Amino acid sequence: SQKIEQNSEALNIQEGKTATLTCNYTNYSPAYLQWYRQDPGRGPVFLLLIRENEKEKRKERLKVTFDTTLKQSLFHITASQPADSATYLCAPENNAGNMLTFGGGTRLMVKP
Amino acid sequence: NAGVTQTPKFQVLKTGQSMTLQCAQDMNHEYMSWYRQDPGMGLRLIHYSVGAGITDQGEVPNGYNVSRSTTEDFPLRLLSAAPSQTSVYFCASSYHPQPTLNYGYTFGSGTRLTVV
Numbered sequence: 001s002q003k004i005e006q007n008s009e010a011l012n013i014q015e016g017k018t019a020t021l022t023c024n025y026t027n028y029s030p031a032y033l034q035w036y037r038q039d040p041g042r043g044p045v046f047l048l049l050i051r052e053n054e055k056e057k058r059k060e061r062l063k064v065t066f067d068t069t070l071k072q073s074l075f076h077i078t079a080s081q082p083a084d085s086a087t088y089l090c091a092p093e094n095n096a097g098n099m100l101t102f103g104g105g106t107r108l109m110v111k112p
Numbered sequence: 113n114a115g116v117t118q119t120p121k122f123q124v125l126k127t128g129q130s131m132t133l134q135c136a137q138d139m140n141h142e143y144m145s146w147y148r149q150d151p152g153m154g155l156r157l158i159h160y161s162v163g164a165g166i167t168d169q170g171e172v173p174n175g176y177n178v179s180r181s182t183t184e185d186f187p188l189r190l191l192s193a194a195p196s197q198t199s200v201y202f203c204a205s206s207y208h209p210q211p212t213l214n215y216g217y218t219f220g221s222g223t224r225l226t227v228v
Contacts, residue, residue: 004154008152034216034217036216036217041222042221042222043116043202043204043219043220043221043222044155044202044217044219045219046215046216046217046218047216049215049216089154089155099145099157099160099170100157100217101157101171102147102154102155102156103154104152104153104154105154
């Protein structure tokens with residue numbers, strides 16, 4: 001069965017450092033993958049989309065990589081700020097192409 | 113633009129009761145979907161729709177019904193509520209299930225449902 005793994009343990013980093021979050025998937029080959037941010041009590045907010053033919057995508061302080069051989073996506077936040085503290089969800093497209101499957105998310109805590 | 117609007121924000125039901133969770137979007141999105149989010153389980157797809165008059169099942173459809181009579185609205189009906197349906201429910205929409213542009217899903221703020 002399709003499986004998405006994100007580190008369920010919170011990631012604690014110091015302000016100004018680079019945060020790196022990992023998303024691993026098994027048993028399917030998504031054509032694209034999305035990353036979302038979710039704050040407590042709120043719905044997820046779309047951040048970035050990366051396609052299988054794109055190795056890397058950037059948006060301001062965010063960078064996403066997509067390695068279809070390793071079946072892994074990495075999400076980086078450079079020069080992290082306390083306001084970046086949230087849960088980050090990865091969502092690879094499923095094989096049928098008509099829905100997203102979400103990972104459980106990784107909670108990021110940026111300490112001042 | 114209001115985006116995706118979900119009502120109610122909170123609801124307590126007794127086992128066996130039925131209710132409808134409302135979802136409306138004003139972005140003319142073709143694709144709409146319902147997810148439930150439980151601790152440790154992530155977001156799981158319940159039902160989705162690729163356009164008015166078209167619906168399909170997701171990963172966990174049992175106990176839920178949907179309809180899509182208009183582009184704007186996508187209500188989720190709980191037929192006979194069970195404690196296992198206690199969860200936070202999110203509605204999401206997008207231009208297309210397979211985005212050709214860099215658009216993701218727009219989510220509502222959620223409905224927190226407790227079944228006692």
